[in-house]
Amino acid sequence: MSPRAPPHRGWRFIAMIAIVVFVSMLLLQEALARALAGWLAGVWVTTIDLLLRILGAPLGVFA
Amino acid sequence: MTIDNENDLEALKRIGAIVARTLQAMGKALEPGMTTRELDAIGAKLLEAEGARSAPAVTYNFPGQTCISVFPDIAHGIPGDRVLKAGDLVNIDVSAEKDGYFADTGSSFVMPPEAPKLARLARDGKRAMWAGVNTVRAGAKLGDIGRAVQRFADQNGYTLIRNLASHGVGRGLHEEPGAIPTWDEPGERRRIGEGLVFTIEPFLSMGSEWAVEGGDEWTLRADTGAPTVQFEHTLVATKRGYIVLTAA
Numbered sequence: 001m002s003p004r005a006p007p008h009r010g011w012r013f014i015a016m017i018a019i020v021v022f023v024s025m026l027l028l029q030e031a032l033a034r035a036l037a038g039w040l041a042g043v044w045v046t047t048i049d050l051l052l053r054i055l056g057a058p059l060g061v062f063a
Numbered sequence: 064m065t066i067d068n069e070n071d072l073e074a075l076k077r078i079g080a081i082v083a084r085t086l087q088a089m090g091k092a093l094e095p096g097m098t099t100r101e102l103d104a105i106g107a108k109l110l111e112a113e114g115a116r117s118a119p120a121v122t123y124n125f126p127g128q129t130c131i132s133v134f135p136d137i138a139h140g141i142p143g144d145r146v147l148k149a150g151d152l153v154n155i156d157v158s159a160e161k162d163g164y165f166a167d168t169g170s171s172f173v174m175p176p177e178a179p180k181l182a183r184l185a186r187d188g189k190r191a192m193w194a195g196v197n198t199v200r201a202g203a204k205l206g207d208i209g210r211a212v213q214r215f216a217d218q219n220g221y222t223l224i225r226n227l228a229s230h231g232v233g234r235g236l237h238e239e240p241g242a243i244p245t246w247d248e249p250g251e252r253r254r255i256g257e258g259l260v261f262t263i264e265p266f267l268s269m270g271s272e273w274a275v276e277g278g279d280e281w282t283l284r285a286d287t288g289a290p291t292v293q294f295e296h297t298l299v300a301t302k303r304g305y306i307v308l309t310a311a
Contacts, residue, residue, distance in 0.1 A: 001119050001130060001158050001167060002138060002264055002293075004274070004283075005228035005242040 064233030066258040066299060071164075072306075075233065075260060078159060079166040079297055079308030081113045086157045086168050087311040089129065093174055095149045099131040102155075103142030110159050118158035118165050118236040125281065130156040130169075137266065137291045138227060138274060138283040149174055152181055154293055158236055165236050167262050168309035171292035180269070181290060184221075188267040188292035191215045191223075195245055195263045199255060199298060199305040205243050206251030212265045213247035224266035224291060227274050227283070232297055233260040255300045260308075264295030 066072050089106045107128035110117060119125035125141075132140030134152035147153065156169035171188055173181045194215040198207040208229070216223050228242035244251055245265035266274070271285030285291045298305045 001125075001156055001169075001236060002227040002266075003230050003237050003242050005226050005244065 064231070064238060064260050065256055066233070066260060071233075072299065074162055074164040075166060075297075075299065075308050078115060078161045078164045079168075079310075081110065081115050081161060082157045082159050082166045082168045082297075083309045083311040085109045085113075085129075085159070086155055086170055086309075089155050089157070090170060090172050093147060093153060093172055095147055095151075095174065097147055099133065099140070099142040099145045099147065102131055102147070103127050103129050106155075106157060110157075113161065115159040115161040118160050118167065121160060122236045130154075130281075132156075132282065134290060135284050135288055136277050136282050137224070137285050138293065139281045140277075141279060141281050147174065150176060150178060150181075152185075152290060152292070156293075156295065158232075160236075163234065165232050165234065166297045166308055167232050167236065167264075167295060168297060169264060169293055169295035171294065184267065184269060184290055185292050187215075187219055187221065188265070189294045191221070191265050191267045192263055192294040192296065195265060196296065196298065196305065196307070199263075199300050201255055201257035201259075201300045201302050203255050203300075204251070205240070205253045205255055206248055208263060209244040209246050209248050209251060212245045216246075216265075216267060222268045222270055222272050222289075224268055224274050224285065225272050227264075227266050227293075229262045229264050229295075231259070231261045257300060257302060259300045260297065261300075262295055262297050264293055266291050266293045268292075 117128040127142040131142050132154040151174045154171045158167035195208040195212040198211045223246040225246045231238045231240050268289050268291035270289035271287045273286040274283040275286045277284045297308045
């Protein structure tokens with residue numbers, strides 16, 4: 001009667017984990033970049049809008 | 064256990080011979096139409112006649128006297144109403160205790176008419192076990208066993224089940240040094256002590272690598288459903304090699 005041994009974590013398992021971590025980092029980086037770009041775009045639009053309001057031209061002109 | 068006197072060795076030889084004879088008799092009794100419960104009863108009767116007790120029953124309350132697994136089951140099958148038929152691949156595992164000493168043996172059988180691929184698998188399963196056994200001697204590494212079995216499996220196009228291990232035995236069914244891999248495990252650096260009593264029982268498969276839960280709390284199947292065989296002996300390591308305790 002055989003005792004059940006815990007599954008062995010070989011090099012394939014380690015390689016799989018490394019790939020998952022790498023892909024996750026790429027995806028995370030992309031998501032962060034998008035968020036940052038979105039935030040910057042928001043800041044930029046707000047800034048332009050403010051400037052145009054100050055100068056008397058509403059942003060709607062460009063919409 | 065590690066034996067250091069003749070009394071231990073003689074007692075282990077006695078229980079080793081009992082389980083070996085029981086396994087051999089059960090193998091000969093295999094017949095289409097009989098149930099695994101009937102086959103288990105044959106084993107139970109022989110063990111009782113020898114004054115031995117089923118090890119899985121006394122150790123783990125296993126619901127049977129022997130483990131009988133009919134493919135696709137590969138290990139720890141519970142004897143029951145399953146009817147054996149021609150061509151079945153059947154594994155019988157007999158382990159028992161007498162006077163406080165335990166021994167463990169097992170074998171896979173292909174019921175006639177044998178499919179050629181199953182006949183070859185069964186023949187090679189035995190060869191894989193002996194590849195491991197022949198590495199044994201006091202002072203050698205336990206990892207050499209798995210390495211030799213793995214080499215045999217790789218060279219012949221088989222896989223090994225990697226979560227059913229061999230084990231120490233003697234004063235209990237499962238004891239020190241714990242699980243012994245019968246597959247290549249680079250991290251296995253323990254050495255075999257003189258007098259160490261343990262089993263060698265590789266599971267050679269036509270494609271599976273893991274045993275998974277079957278239909279109940281005991282029975283195990285191969286993960287991909289590939290035919291799988293197991294052959295097992297209990298042995299004692301000596302300075303010059305080994306003594307097989309469960310040779311019929």
